[in-house]
């Protein structure tokens with residue numbers, strides 16, 4: 001053996017050897033005879049790190065934590081599978097790309113368009129993925145890379161769509177208007193768990209809506225009070241009893257309000273005046289109260305946190321409105337008290353935007369809705385029994401089907417479920433799984449998972465100089481595209497590139513023709529021309545500017561154009577409609593681009609939307625903008641067949657919530673009759689197509705306690721509802737890694753540590769030990785580089801011990817280690833092994849690691865080796881052989897036990913002693 005342990009070289013070589021052996025894959029372990037086919041399975045799914053992330057100490061800890069039990073169970077002979085994967089982390093990834101885009105190109109996502117923006121996000125995610133998976137390998141994680149998954153790949157997309165459909169059919173997913181957390185900065189809904197709360201000091205105002213109103217109320221947000229529809233008091237509050245049930249018309253800062261006095265148990269009598277102004281549209285609690293008391297909802301703030309109330313406040317930012325309102329109240333002498341108060345401000349964790357609760361039409365998972373369980377589950381819920389998702393989530397834990405460790409988290413889990421509201425699963429961002437809903441363009445009816453047969457894309461021509469100059473441009477002129485117009489057409493073509501366009505049908509007018517030609521070139525489609533797609537005939541005003549038309553006719557809005565020798569809207573509508581219906585029939589099932597003109601295409605769009613021309617303004621279609629129409633089965637409600645896909649995407653936790661089973665082949669290889677499985681997985685059989693039968697529910701899950709609600713709870717919800725199973729038997733929640741002083745690692749503190757740099761210096765083994773030893777499950781880790789150094793020394797110690805043993809290898813006969821003289825040490829070691837095994841089984845990894853450390857250093861090296869030295873030097877050959885046999889046995893057994901904790905150095909030494917044998921699959 002080398003006198004020096006070359007960490008860097010060894011760790012790289014060993015991981016490669018493990019991967020090459022294929023033994024991370026349990027199927028290979030069975031094929032090669034290391035694991036029995038009928039062995040008990042042990043499965044873990046890696047909590048997927050964000051695809052764009054880089055490995056930090058938190059990951060390093062989490063990976064080590066899981067790798068310990070995975071390696072342990074694999075050595076114990078179980079069919080052990082650990083599935084890797086990455087998370088697309090929708091909002092986080094999109095925000096990263098948007099930030100970069102703004103910085104380097106001064107553009108936002110809308111400037112790029114959905115297609116192009118997504119192309120860039122996907123490219124960025126793909127590139128980043130390589131980094132994080134390489135880094136996970138560096139820590140020694142024994143993951144089966146042949147089963148690697150991604151939360152946004154095709155298989156996971158099928159899982160998401162299938163789940164949505166099943167839950168929709170069960171009545172557990174609905175579209176509704178509820179008050180949600182709206183992030184005005186990110187322009188999207190976010191979940192309760194993505195909101196952080198900051199305490200800020202604010203002014204609390206106590207006031208009356210108007211002088212004669214009998215009750216004063218208090219608030220820190222006077223601007224929302226223009227949306228009040230009730231005042232709530234406690235039912236037993238003697239002061240207000242006589243008003244309950246009465247209704248008042250008041251004028252508050254110039255805004256007329258209709259206020260009903262209601263009694264509600266939730267009002268705190270002793271807080272403020274004991275009366276509460278109820279704002280159903282801008283507070284979740286108030287919204288819930290409004291539902292109970294059937295109060296109307298008045299929205300007064302929009303998505304940009306601006307006031308939408310008629311009058312002087314209209315369009316004002318909320319903070320500005322607050323000041324104006326307070327000033328008015330003061331002027332009118334309506335303020336009774338003004339005091340400093342702490343206000344709990346909700347902030348988006350991701351963007352830092354202040355959350356504005358708003359009523360929005362969104363998709364929700366109903367957690368309190370009663371449905372019939374499809375399965376008999378959790379020792380108590382029978383098939384067909386009426387349950388709610390909340391009950392299901394509770395029962396999974398109270399029945400003991402899922403064990404949450406440390407046990408103290410069980411209580412917080414159950415408490416959280418009590419307070420759980422319906423889960424809003426739609427997001428207004430582009431990167432993510434699209435909500436699989438298509439709305440009938442004619443009647444608006446939603447259809448889930450519509451079978452789209454083909455698509456039509458309406459594209460108005462690119463810009464011409466006449467567009468720019470604002471000249472009437474109808475059927476009589478042949479203006480060409482200008483430079484901008486050509487660029488626009490090219491971008492439209494690029495966006496359509498992946499749509500498998502069969503045909504471009506164009507108006508023969510030059511500007512449409514040029515646009516069609518550019519799109520055809522980009523997409524490789526053929527072009528045909530149709531005379532009936534030409535623009536409306538404007539008669540005499542063709543080519544004239546707005547000023548010229550106004551001068552001549554007194555207005556530029558002269559309709560009908562028929563008077564000027566042109567066409568009527570009805571005439572254009574008729575020809576366009578007829579032409580398009582004919583093409584629909586002729587090119588059934590084909591993807592078609594129609595290039596044409598603003599008015600003619602708008603009339604067609606109106607027709608698809610079920611709105612014949614009635615004189616009202618037409619939808620505006622911008623130059624070279626693509627309008628997508630999807631053609632599917634006839635609408636169940638009205639028979640039309642053109643649809644618009646829901647533009648929203650899923651909350652990223654919807655796909656992560658299915659992670660334990662979407663990675664194991666659901667629904668493609670689902671059990672028995674869920675959906676239409678192409679294969680029924682068989683327990684005991686090899687291959688990923690049988691994973692659902694072999695490995696679900698998984699055995700163990702090791703996430704951080706901070707995602708107990710965000711993720712763990714939702715996994716229990718989804719697999720309970722869809723599979724009638726728990727996602728895992730045991731979930732062991734680990735703590736956060738902090739610095740030596742107990743502070744969180746953060747950029748602003750400058751206390752960041754890169755585990756990869758440390759790995760190069762001290763070895764992954766040393767980092768693993770430093771993270772594990774000293775911290776009980778569920779507690780936060782205090783990380784200290786000194787500790788890593790210490791365990792690097794331990795690696796060196798093990799190396800030196802092994803080297804000493806190796807140098808004393810006798811030339812001749814080997815002896816069995818178990819002689820009477822050796823008996824004592826071997827029994828001691830067996831006791832130690834028993835203890836270590838028990839610790840690991842109880843997820844007390846820190847105790848197991850400490851025990852081993854002390855044994856190897858202070859018993860084996862310091863005492864036993866020291867005691868044998870004399871004999872090894874001066875003993876008889878027999879004595880030497882006996883001593884050596886003891887030391888070799890103790891060494892190899894110690895290496896085995898240390899392997900889950902320090903896989904690299906142990907594997908390297910073991911193979912020196914037993915060439916051709918791999919420690920990772922040796923019997924424990």
Ligand SMILES: [Zn+2]
Nearest residue numbers: 440443635638
């Ligand atoms: Zn319809």
